[in-house]
Amino acid sequence: MKNIRLSHLIGVALSVILLLFIGMVTLSISNFSNLNESRKASEYESDMLQQLTEGVSQLRYSRGMISRADASLRRGDKVAFERDYQFANDALHTYEQKIEVYLGRAQRSAEAATLDEAMMQTFNEYVENVINQGLLAARSGDENLMTKVSESENAINKRAEVAFIKVMDYRNRMVQERNDHVNSQINHALFITISALVLAAIIVGLIYFIFRRSVLSPLLRARQHFERIAEGNLAAPIEDMGKNEIGALFHTLKNMQEELKVIVARVRDGGLVILDGAREIARGNTDLSSRTEQQAAALEETASSIEEFTSTVRQNASNADRAREITREASCITERGGKEMQDVVSSMKEISATANEIFSIIELIDGIAFQTNILALNASVEAARAGEHGRGFAVVAGEVRSLANRSANASGEIKGLIESVSKRIHQGSDVATHAGKTIQDAVVRIREADQFVDEIATASIEQRQGIEQINTAITEMDAVTQQNAALVEESAASATSLEGQSNNLVALVERFNVGSQSSRHHSSVPTAGTSSTRAQPTNTRKERTVSTSSRPDASQSDDWETF
Structure with missing residues (x-):
């Protein structure tokens, strides 16, 4: 070790540290990239789920406005009727837009497509038999038609609710699986990072040991020699430390x-x-x-x-x-x-x-x-x-x-x-x-x-x-x-x-x-x-x-x- 030049030793140490740093940075970039993709996918799924829930909410809101319009018509309040009727139509259009966005999402699995198809059949049935008929009954003032709509609404609503719950359960399960995957990636990245840090600490400790033995200890002895010289002692012998820079x-x-x-x-x-x-x-x-x-x-x-x-x-x-x-x-x-x-x-x-x-x-x-x-x-x-x-x-x-x-x-x-x-x-x-x-x-x-x-x-x-x-x-x-x-x-x-x-x-x-x-x-x-x-x-x-x-x-x- 005494004959190894410090420039070579420092170059090797810096190269090892640089490689460790590059490896850690590469792993970090890869992990962060995967996490970012998982985060984007989770956000996209959450957004689609939000579109679905908002569409269902608009559908129910439209049904509520139809009932209010019918009540206003029965009271003879045409202004309120027109207003509530318009709210019902607007809510129906909003539902259609939200459902279109939800159904137009990319990367749907076969199971998700089957569940979405079953849900949309019940939703379409609900729209056709409840919403549209309710709007028609409210506009024409047909109480019999409105009563018929109300009687058929419960059965259709239950089937739509069952299909919606299945879709929501599937979506929640997918979100949970994706979160578990993200957590697994996080744990994996954390393990790799800790392992890299431990390895880096071991290598840095080894480098410190080598530098302490090759540089710090000789420098400490050199400082002692300088202190003796500063005290006026010029007779103390100075040992040979090899052929490197310290020597x-x-x-x-x-x-x-x-x-x-x-x-x-x-x-x-x-x-x-x-x-x-x-x-x-x-x-x-x-x-x-x-x-x-x-x-x-x-x-x-x-x-x-x-x-x-x-x-x-x-x-x-x-x-x-x-x-x-x-x-x-x-x-x-x-x-x-x-x-x-x-x-x-x-x-x-x-x-x-x-x-x-x-x-x-x-x-x-x-x-x-x-x-x-x-x-x-x-x-x-x-x-x-x-x-x-x-x-x-x-x-x-x-x-x-x-x-x-x-x-x-x-x-x-x-x-x-x-x-x-x-x-x-x-x-x-x-x-x-x-x-x-x-x-x-x-x-x-x-x-x-x-x-x-x-x-x-x-x-x-x-x-x-x-x-x-x-x-x-x-x-x-x-x-x-x-x-x-x-x-x-x-x-x-x-x-x-x-x-x-x-x-x-x-x-x-x-x-x-x-x-x-x-x-x-x-x-x-x-x-x-x-x-x-x-x-x-x-x-x-x-x-x-x-x-x-x-x-x-x-x-x-x-x-x-x-x-």
Whole structure:
């Protein structure tokens, strides 16, 4: 049974049940068809019997109406007579219709035909001798005929009644036989149905037994295996259940259990690795949070220093602008001094030219004095030659000569002074020229200094703008650092939560019993120990900060930077 496929077994069971169902339905249809035919026949016979009884009733009613019509006629009530007479005729016609329907029925037996024939003879005799004669007597008012009809009516009525009773007895017997046949069919159908139900119950019980043994019991054992797996027991052996679908299910369950063993072992080892990593992350995040806070404090101090430096640079830029204005004013003043020095040099040159002219005039006077002296000397010689006559002329010539000498001396002194003045004028002119060149050089230098000061002022403005941008960037860095500090704190909290979840995961995985692999047990560190370990980096953080400041090498930094 273990190697029979469930699909085949279920197909056979469903086929048997289907055959049983078809057989039961066929028998039911056949029985119901027979019962329906019997029911229709019984209804038809009942209807025919009803037609007969109604016809007899109409015949008797017609006889009663004839008697009433006769009585009405005797009373002289013609209206009542006509009415009762018409009722009698109508009842007679109705009788004839009912009897015609009754006699026209199908499937009459020989006995029924004989009885019907005998009954109809008595009925016809009754109609002819009683009804028709009664109608004739009532219409004609013949009392003798009516009396004769009444006298013959009893004998004919008795014969008709006997024949009618025989027919009714036969009809009742036929109805009873048909009812007995119907009851027999019902009992037969009931027996067959009960037998089929018993057989179906036996087959269903057998099928249930087979399914219980082949399907339900293995499924119950599979449920027990699933419950053990749900409880964490992965070491219970799973038996072989054959090569059918149930066997494939148990084989798959066994493979699932083996895979779960491997997965649980890997999850447990991974959980321990995650737990260790979470602890390291928590410690690193705590240390990083402290360092981030220190960095934020340092950035605040840097921002404050840069703010002060920005104020100083702004002041320097303002001083540079003032120096540039002063340099421009000095450049203008120096340019005006250069122009005035050029005017002085021009004036000195004009004075030097005038002095040269005076010197030429003095030389001319000196020449005149020298010639006058020569003339006076010649006059003295001539006066000496003249003697007494020339004595006065000699005195005049002496005076003239004396005047010429004094003029020559004065012109010599003036010449010396003029030469001295001319030398000084030349020296002053040279000095003025040199001073003008110096002033021009100073103007050039002042212009260069003005350009440098202008460049310094421009650089100071740019430096001020750059410092302001740096200050803004430092402020933003401070805000980002504050956010990073908050994120690091959140990360530290998440790492702590991850550590707790890892502990829970390891504890949850430890529920599973994986057999020989359960010896690979790792003890988890309690939460209190974790919190005490996490509290240690607070003291070491300051030492790391000091060592970092004394050793700026990036290769000597702590692990949190790499993290």
